[in-house]
Amino acid sequence: MTRPGAATGTGRRRLDGWGRATSSHATVTGPLTAEAAAELLASRPPRGVLARGSGCSYGDAAQNAGGVVLLPDPDAGIRVDHARGTVRAAAGATFRQLLHATVPLGLLPPVLPGTARLTLGGAVAADVHGKNHRRDGSIGAWLDSVQLLCPDGTLHDIGPAREPGLFRATVGGMGLTGVVLAAELRLLRIASARLRVTTRRAGSLDEVLELLDSAPGRYTVAWIDTTSAGGGLGRGVVDSADHLEHPDPRREPEGPVQRPSRTGRLTLPPLPLVTPRTAQAFNSAWYHAAPRHRESVRDLTAFFHRLDAVPYWNRLAGPRGLVQYQFAVPGRAHGVLATVLEALQRSGAAPYLGTLKRFGPGEASGPLSFPLPGWALAVDVPVGAPRLAGTLDRLDRLVAEAGGRVYLAKDSRMSRDAFRAMYGPLDDWHAVRASVDPHATMRSDLGRRLGLC
Ligand SMILES: Cc1cc2nc3c(=O)[nH]c(=O)nc-3n(C[C@H](O)[C@H](O)[C@H](O)COP(=O)(O)OP(=O)(O)OC[C@H]3O[C@@H](n4cnc5c(N)ncnc54)[C@H](O)[C@@H]3O)c2cc1C
Structure with missing residues (x-):
């Protein structure tokens, strides 16, 4: 099924945010294997590369004017471990697919944003929250591992205790540290949906x-x-x-x-x-x-x-x-x-x-x-x-x-000034990003606007 907001088809395309108030043209490609994605990153297209999920971010976070935008793989690759209460899935898995796979087993993604269309990759990149943040925090608190392909060609299996600096820069990092390929999430146990x-x-x-x-x-x-x-x-x-x-x-x-x-x-x-x-x-x-x-x-x-x-x-x-x-x-x-x-x-x-x-x-x-x-x-x-x-x-x-x-x-x-006043100078974040993306390959319209890339 085509996901509303999701980009379909490759080639030069106009991409919008969910709010339809921003748009830009990019070369849309994918889905690609991890090897082909690594080659794309290594080729350093002049206006950079950005991974996109279902396009549910409202503004320009999933756009990359004049650059390359990589589409998610529709093969969700979902594996549920019932005994451990975890799910591992490809970044392109939608929450709808995750719910379909987990709920009948009495398990539930612990953070459910207001749409089920978003992908796991988009959820990691935005560190999404749900109606239970008061009690359960955002999705970053439930991630055991994230498989991240970085522009320097390295593949990282990161988590709260493995490469914590890169993990913290990636969760909420709006796709600017690399391409999330997969992630593993702890689940809630439920008796009823x-x-x-x-x-x-x-x-x-x-x-x-x-x-x-x-x-x-x-x-x-x-x-x-x-x-x-x-x-x-x-x-x-x-x-x-x-x-x-x-x-x-x-x-x-x-x-x-x-x-x-x-x-x-x-x-x-x-x-x-x-x-x-x-x-x-x-x-x-x-x-x-x-x-x-x-x-x-x-x-x-x-x-x-x-x-x-x-x-x-x-x-x-x-x-x-x-x-x-x-x-x-x-x-x-x-x-x-x-x-x-x-x-x-x-x-x-x-x-x-x-x-x-x-x-x-x-x-x-x-x-x-x-x-x-x-x-x-x-x-x-x-x-x-x-x-x-x-x-x-x-x-x-x-x-x-x-x-x-x-x-x-x-x-x-x-504006850039407003963003800085809210989020601070972010020196550590920039340092981590520079260590895995020395040529500033990961780019987005949002990143350029806010001085992140
Ligand atoms: C109706 C509606 C309700 C919503 N409710 C909530 C809510 O309750 N709570 C909440 O937190 N958010 C909410 N959102 C926002 C949404 O959860 C986020 O914008 C989320 O990031 C969208 O995921 P996506 O797959 O559509 O990603 P996109 O919008 O396509 O991309 C978002 C960001 O993720 C990055 N990204 C996507 N895939 C990858 C990948 N594989 N590797 C690296 N980076 C990647 C993109 O580069 C971009 O920066 C809502 C959105 C809608 C439309």
Whole structure:
């Protein structure tokens, strides 16, 4: 099946990010064997090489203008070790494939981002997090090993205790230390693929924060009304969920079952469906339709990947695409959340989809990893409003001053200065990269924009 956002076909191609607000042309090639990939890297194409997964990063992280972009191998090569509770797979394995292979065995990838389309390679490169970061950390905390092909021709089997410097530079390193060929991941043991979900509606941002802090479930997330103002600013709906302790006798008589989302095609009109007015109507209707308090049981797909059922929802924002502004700030800086929501509302743009997560104390997997202990807010905004760019630049400064950072896997526009203010000078990261990539072969549009390559 073609993956939406994924590049297909080789030759000179235009590649977009998931947000469709950035694009560039590159020579697309692959999949290649490890030997052929090593030869490609050794040939040092003038504008460099970059590995791409399913293209689910929102901005320019998986693009390499004028250079070469290497596509993932569709042969997922998944091997589950039930006794050890681990899975080893090729970098091109999608989370959908991983779920299909592990769930019926009562095992689960410990970190599930909001789409099952992404690949294992993309997950390592972005050090992805899920709704359980508060408790379980990001994927870097669960990686036993990563097989990395470096541009100097060396093949490294790295892990938290094997070449830890290169491991930390690669997890979250946005593909700029080499090509991930495979990875091994520890899994969670589950008795059921169904979850007991407690849903609560909260009338203000303070209430949402309190509910997220006190929610007992392994998985917690809040869906925020990005358009309400005044006392209702940041109101939302908070989900707290845990796996059932036994298989659901009605739906899983023979043990955990993974039911992938059924994607339907959506025919969209040529005009943007998201405007300030429709964003407000949608958010308000959705908020009022939510129950004040409800207990329900949901399938894994319905809980984690409900947007995957709508394959082209990223086109709702119109032809100029969307920006997802996702940032994290330390717990004490929760005031930034309200400021960001207010500023986006005042910018004349139409913030239309917001999610808020509590990040836990887990140590950052690497210097470019996004998560930090505190709050992470993501807001989708259509590109086009004249004051949006200036507003986001101001918000970058605010986030940086608060000790926070913007997520590189979602970014398409941050300046080099803002990036440095958030992530620091990264001398160690640059030193590790230079040791395995002395000719700066691994390149991306994001890397060039932010001064990483
Ligand atoms: C609907 C949706 C929901 C999302 N929800 C979450 C979420 O909850 N949490 C979260 O953390 N993220 C989330 N994301 C972001 C997504 O998880 C990351 O952007 C992830 O990196 C995408 O993986 P991909 O396979 O599509 O990689 P791509 O987008 O193709 O590439 C992303 C980066 O990975 C690098 N890369 C890919 N493959 C390799 C490889 N083999 N070797 C080296 N580098 C490689 C690329 O060079 C690039 O820098 C979401 C994205 C979408 C579209």
